Amino acid sequence: MPNTDAMAEAHDPLVFEHRLKQQAALEQRRDAVMRIVRQTVTFTVFLALLVGLYTGYKAFGQSIDDAQHDWAVIGSVLPRTDDLNMPPVSEIFGQFGETPGGQDQIYARILFGEALFTLREAFAGFLVGLVIGMVIALALAQWRRLEQGLLPYVVASQTVPLIAIAPIIVIWGRKNFDVFPWEWQDWMSVSVIATYLTFFPVAVNGLRGLQSPRPENQELMASYAATWWQALWRLRLPASLPYLFAALKIAATASIVGAIVGEISAGVEGGLGRRILREAFNYTTGPDRLFASVLGAAVLGIFVFLVVTGVERLVVGRHGGGAAT
Amino acid sequence: MNAIDVRGVAKVFNPGRSNQVEALSGIDLSVESGEFITLIGPSGCGKSTLLRLIASLLSPSAGSVQVNAKPAEQARLDRDYGMAFQTAGLFDWRTVAKNIELPLELMGWSKGDRRRRSAEMLDLVKLGEFAKHHPSELSGGMQQRVAIARALAFSPSLLLMDEPFGALDEMTREHMQDELLRIWGETGTTVVFVTHSIPEAVYLSTRVVVMSPRPGRIAAIINADLGDRTAATRDDTAFFKKVTEVRVALRDVEG
Numbered sequence: 292m293p294n295t296d297a298m299a300e301a302h303d304p305l306v307f308e309h310r311l312k313q314q315a316a317l318e319q320r321r322d323a324v325m326r327i328v329r330q331t332v333t334f335t336v337f338l339a340l341l342v343g344l345y346t347g348y349k350a351f352g353q354s355i356d357d358a359q360h361d362w363a364v365i366g367s368v369l370p371r372t373d374d375l376n377m378p379p380v381s382e383i384f385g386q387f388g389e390t391p392g393g394q395d396q397i398y399a400r401i402l403f404g405e406a407l408f409t410l411r412e413a414f415a416g417f418l419v420g421l422v423i424g425m426v427i428a429l430a431l432a433q434w435r436r437l438e439q440g441l442l443p444y445v446v447a448s449q450t451v452p453l454i455a456i457a458p459i460i461v462i463w464g465r466k467n468f469d470v471f472p473w474e475w476q477d478w479m480s481v482s483v484i485a486t487y488l489t490f491f492p493v494a495v496n497g498l499r500g501l502q503s504p505r506p507e508n509q510e511l512m513a514s515y516a517a518t519w520w521q522a523l524w525r526l527r528l529p530a531s532l533p534y535l536f537a538a539l540k541i542a543a544t545a546s547i548v549g550a551i552v553g554e555i556s557a558g559v560e561g562g563l564g565r566r567i568l569r570e571a572f573n574y575t576t577g578p579d580r581l582f583a584s585v586l587g588a589a590v591l592g593i594f595v596f597l598v599v600t601g602v603e604r605l606v607v608g609r610h611g612g613g614a615a616t
Numbered sequence: 617m618n619a620i621d622v623r624g625v626a627k628v629f630n631p632g633r634s635n636q637v638e639a640l641s642g643i644d645l646s647v648e649s650g651e652f653i654t655l656i657g658p659s660g661c662g663k664s665t666l667l668r669l670i671a672s673l674l675s676p677s678a679g680s681v682q683v684n685a686k687p688a689e690q691a692r693l694d695r696d697y698g699m700a701f702q703t704a705g706l707f708d709w710r711t712v713a714k715n716i717e718l719p720l721e722l723m724g725w726s727k728g729d730r731r732r733r734s735a736e737m738l739d740l741v742k743l744g745e746f747a748k749h750h751p752s753e754l755s756g757g758m759q760q761r762v763a764i765a766r767a768l769a770f771s772p773s774l775l776l777m778d779e780p781f782g783a784l785d786e787m788t789r790e791h792m793q794d795e796l797l798r799i800w801g802e803t804g805t806t807v808v809f810v811t812h813s814i815p816e817a818v819y820l821s822t823r824v825v826v827m828s829p830r831p832g833r834i835a836a837i838i839n840a841d842l843g844d845r846t847a848a849t850r851d852d853t854a855f856f857k858k859v860t861e862v863r864v865a866l867r868d869v870e871g
Contacts, residue, residue, distance in 0.1 A: 309746070309753070309754065309755065309758065312754070312755065313753070316753060505703070505705070507701040507702070507703055507705045508705050510668075510671075510673050510699070510701070511699065511701070511705055513692075514671055514692065514697070514698075514699040515695065515718075515719050515722045515723075516692055516693045516695060516722075517722050521722055525721070525722075529707065529709045530707075532709075607709075
């Protein structure tokens with residue numbers, strides 16, 4: 292009889308409390324679905340607003356231009372609204388479907404191929420940066436004195452202008468990196484630049500995450516006479532995951548930025564960075580193509596961010612959202 | 617054989633520095649097997665420090681700590697004791713059962729043995745149906761019961777508890793005290809229990825160790841020989857007398 296079961300349970304305050312908690316968990320899951328719906332709607336509305344603002348401003352400026360009015364703000368503070376400065380949205384998006392002269396593929400397909408090339412550079416750099424960042428985080432967590440000594444250099448490394456070191460890395464790659472068993476290619480130098488941007492957030496947040504378990508949790512592991520590896524594997528690494536994924540989201544998008552800037556300043560062919568540079572040169576004859584290629588880069592950045600978010604949901608899940616309780 | 621022998625123990629934190637603190641001085645304490653000992657005293661009396669010396673999470677500045685007739689550190693390496701803290705300290709990325717299996721994993725138990733033992737322990741703390749839940753889905757009292765199950769999972773002869781019920785509300789707390797006494801009766805484990813609460817100390821223990829601060833010393837040891845605890849014990853005159861006795865001893869150390 293379910294009724295008597297329920298009555299028996301009601302006598303145990305702990306079980307009763309648990310039922311309440313279960314109810315709350317169910318509601319939480321429903322809230323999560325609602326959140327995704329809300330986010331999608333918000334994103335779409337925001338995108339529409341942005342397009343509307345762009346188009347509206349352009350139409351406004353051109354109506355003034357057409358009437359030969361002199362409007363001091365436009366053209367000095369705000370951009371001019373002619374098609375060279377602000378190509379119509381329809382033409383920017385229309386560009387994706389066009390086949391550029393001398394090509395046999397539509398522009399979107401070309402951008403996609405180049406995005407894959409940039410993604411490969413960025414991903415290789417991201418993985419190496421992840422490993423280097425974690426090694427640094429582990430070392431800093433292990434030896435506190437190292438933290439005081441090394442951390443300033445880790446921070447300082449990020450203030451060196453990327454555009455300055457990119458060509459150096461490419462030249463080193465061509466002339467010096469003979470130690471590797473494979474032939475060094477220019478895109479690998481771009482990966483090194485992506486690594487340079489990704490290891491930093493991983494190291495800083497990884498360190499925070501590894502230090503996040505409470506003293507009591509560490510004492511618990513000590514009371515079990517756990518080895519350093521056991522404590523790392525069963526306590527500190529899992530506890531660091533939420534911190535780590537926050538860093539990986541930054542690192543993933545930074546690796547794309549690093550790859551694009553690296554391509555531009557190192558003159559590596561085949562990726563989005565090179566594409567953006569070329570479209571900038573050809574701006575006067577096809578401004579909409581530059582806008583379209585920049586949009587492609589933005590989509591790539593959003594894509595890697597979403598991938599990391601998805602992996603986070605798989606690995607960390609609903610639980611382990613934070614340190615041990 | 618005594619479960620615990622503390623001889624002439626002193627503990628000084630940050631010796632030789634400006635923030636030097638004498639936490640414990642001249643501590644002698646023997647605990648027999650199967651006893652339930654509580655350490656009680658005002659803040660800064662070193663009761664948690666004494667517990668951590670017994671656990672060999674700290675080492676004494678002077679004197680010796682023996683657990684099961686061997687040095688405390690050896691006892692820790694042999695996993696002679698289980699420990700529970702003020703916070704349950706469960707790992708939220710593990711299920712309740714997996715939390716209880718944590719020490720067994722570290723000790724290299726086989727998967728089947730771990731499963732069987734965690735199921736037994738969950739029955740012991742009456743949480744059998746919650747094996748697959750995650751700690752965040754449980755109430756504070758249930759989490760503490762899991763923590764106790766985890767501490768007892770590998771059948772240690774000694775259970776060290778640092779204010780485990782301090783964060784619980786009064787109702788849950790009394791419920792947990794009865795649970796702990798039942799488990800103590802069923803397992804025969806020696807218990808050392810740190811608390812702030814006088815009624816809790818009297819209700820739970822065979823002996824109450826009253827400590828005084830600056831530096832931490834043992835001021836009095838009071839036998840709480842009230843026989844088997846029942847629901848009536850909390851309203852018993854003998855119980856109140858003991859509570860008063862401990863309170864007076866504590867007032868003396870504060871003054």
